Amino acid sequence: MKLQNKERSLLGLASILVGFLFVILLKAQGTVGSQLTRQETALPSLIQTEQENQQISEDNEKIQQELVKYAEGQNASALANQQLQEAQMNAGAVAVTGPAVRITLDDSKRVAIGQEDPNNFLIHEQYIREIFNALWNGGAEAIAVNGQRVTTNTEVFCAGSYIQINGTRQMPPYVIDAIGDTNNLSAALKFYGWDKLGDFQQQYGITRKLDVLPEVIIPAGKLRDYRYAEPVKEGT
Amino acid sequence: MHHWKRSLALPVTLVAIALGFMISLQAQTQKNVSAAEQISAERMGQMKSVLTNSQAQNTRLQEEHQFLLKQLDEARKKVGTDPQLLAQLKQLQIFEGTQAVEGPGIQISIDDRNKKALYPLSPDDIARLINTLKFAGAEAISINGQRIVSTTAIVLSGNSTILVNTIPINRSEGVPYELDAIGNQDTLLDYFSKLEAPGLKKYGLTVSITRKTVLIPSYKGTYTFVHANPVPA
Numbered sequence: 001m002k003l004q005n006k007e008r009s010l011l012g013l014a015s016i017l018v019g020f021l022f023v024i025l026l027k028a029q030g031t032v033g034s035q036l037t038r039q040e041t042a043l044p045s046l047i048q049t050e051q052e053n054q055q056i057s058e059d060n061e062k063i064q065q066e067l068v069k070y071a072e073g074q075n076a077s078a079l080a081n082q083q084l085q086e087a088q089m090n091a092g093a094v095a096v097t098g099p100a101v102r103i104t105l106d107d108s109k110r111v112a113i114g115q116e117d118p119n120n121f122l123i124h125e126q127y128i129r130e131i132f133n134a135l136w137n138g139g140a141e142a143i144a145v146n147g148q149r150v151t152t153n154t155e156v157f158c159a160g161s162y163i164q165i166n167g168t169r170q171m172p173p174y175v176i177d178a179i180g181d182t183n184n185l186s187a188a189l190k191f192y193g194w195d196k197l198g199d200f201q202q203q204y205g206i207t208r209k210l211d212v213l214p215e216v217i218i219p220a221g222k223l224r225d226y227r228y229a230e231p232v233k234e235g236t
Numbered sequence: 237m238h239h240w241k242r243s244l245a246l247p248v249t250l251v252a253i254a255l256g257f258m259i260s261l262q263a264q265t266q267k268n269v270s271a272a273e274q275i276s277a278e279r280m281g282q283m284k285s286v287l288t289n290s291q292a293q294n295t296r297l298q299e300e301h302q303f304l305l306k307q308l309d310e311a312r313k314k315v316g317t318d319p320q321l322l323a324q325l326k327q328l329q330i331f332e333g334t335q336a337v338e339g340p341g342i343q344i345s346i347d348d349r350n351k352k353a354l355y356p357l358s359p360d361d362i363a364r365l366i367n368t369l370k371f372a373g374a375e376a377i378s379i380n381g382q383r384i385v386s387t388t389a390i391v392l393s394g395n396s397t398i399l400v401n402t403i404p405i406n407r408s409e410g411v412p413y414e415l416d417a418i419g420n421q422d423t424l425l426d427y428f429s430k431l432e433a434p435g436l437k438k439y440g441l442t443v444s445i446t447r448k449t450v451l452i453p454s455y456k457g458t459y460t461f462v463h464a465n466p467v468p469a
Contacts, residue, residue, distance in 0.1 A: 048403060080317045141464040
């Protein structure tokens with residue numbers, strides 16, 4: 001079909017208009033998107049700084065209180081001893097007792113048949129770590145697994161047929177004790193991994209048990225020597 | 237031939253209606269966008285000033301913190317506290333994490349933002365990496381400035397915010413994750429590069445490990461004991 005001049009110019013005009021609209025639309029979409037990301041990144045760093053500020057303020061207050069005690073001329077060695085005891089407690093170097101939740105995990109007594117994945121019948125290191133994480137998050141004050149106190153340096157590492165914890169070989173069943181508010185601790189366990197273990201219990205026969213005990217004793221952890229880490233000099 | 241063809245009348249009308257509709261829609265969108273832009277810019281400005289204030293306060297608090305620690309050290313020396321007891325206290329404070337430490341170690345940078353990355357780094361991944369560093373005998377560990385202590389929980393908040401010691405560690409600029417560990421450099425490097433780095437790289441994450449002297453900040457949270465009581469020795 002041959003187009004007339006007028007028609008051709010009209011068509012050209014329309015095309016230009018549509019193209020123009022399209023470009024504007026894309027541009028508008030682009031600016032909306034970028035605004036969003038800029039705001040999203042500024043917010044976490046604000047929360048981060050605010051919370052860190054709060055942490056440092058609390059810490060500074062503690063030091064100030066201690067300085068006041070020195071200024072008041074309190075018995076210096078008594079003060080140091082008191083601090084030592086606090087630090088030992090914080091570090092987990094003291095055996096503690098209190099109300100607790102006890103979690104028992106054990107491999108299945110059944111063996112995998114046919115197409116079943118044998119991994120689903122065993123307790124793996126990450127289950128134990130996930131449970132620790134949930135318990136700390138729920139406000140646990142002290143945790144031990146098979147009599148090993150969980151401290152700053154505690155590893156839970158799968159070494160084939162056993163799990164290495166605090167440098168010791170641990171075999172199932174794994175009994176985890178955690179002292180704290182037992183309601184909070186029980187509630188904190190309601191996470192994805194815990195439900196998954198429940199499914200494994202039904203399907204493959206592993207053990208996943210939760211008991212609330214009025215009192216348990218959690219043993220003291222072992223301290224370590226430092227060969228590489230040096231305290232940072234204050235005031236620098 | 238200056239008159240329109242009848243057969244063209246209907247399609248042209250339809251096109252004209254569609255075009256008119258698009259133009260008005262576009263005008264509306266444009267108006268909304270400029271309004272949104274303005275609001276957003278205002279909000280950004282407010283947020284920036286709050287952030288600047290907060291950062292200034294942070295600097296001031298850090299300075300105050302250092303000053304107080306120095307005073308405390310002097311006060312302890314002045315009253316002549318048993319140096320052996322002080323040494324024991326320092327050791328315990330490294331263990332509980334309230335003492336900042338420095339020493340030889342490794343720094344691990346992990347970038348999960350590139351297009352090849354199949355998954356972003358998850359809290360479980362971070363817990364596993366830290367566990368491997370502990371297995372390698374690390375004496376002190378931190379991730380994005382948060383000291384790892386016994387009670388450290390690593391959890392996801394919302395879709396992508398990772399909390400360590402209840403503090404969000406996500407960064408808006410630079411490498412997303414930086415792990416520092418003090419200990420035997422050979423062991424740390426060997427264990428991490430063999431046990432963890434290949435897995436991360438397989439999923440498209442960028443990992444770099446360097447030997448260096450690292451400074452690991454103190455744990456700024458608090459330990460509270462309400463239910464646990466010390467067992468008399």
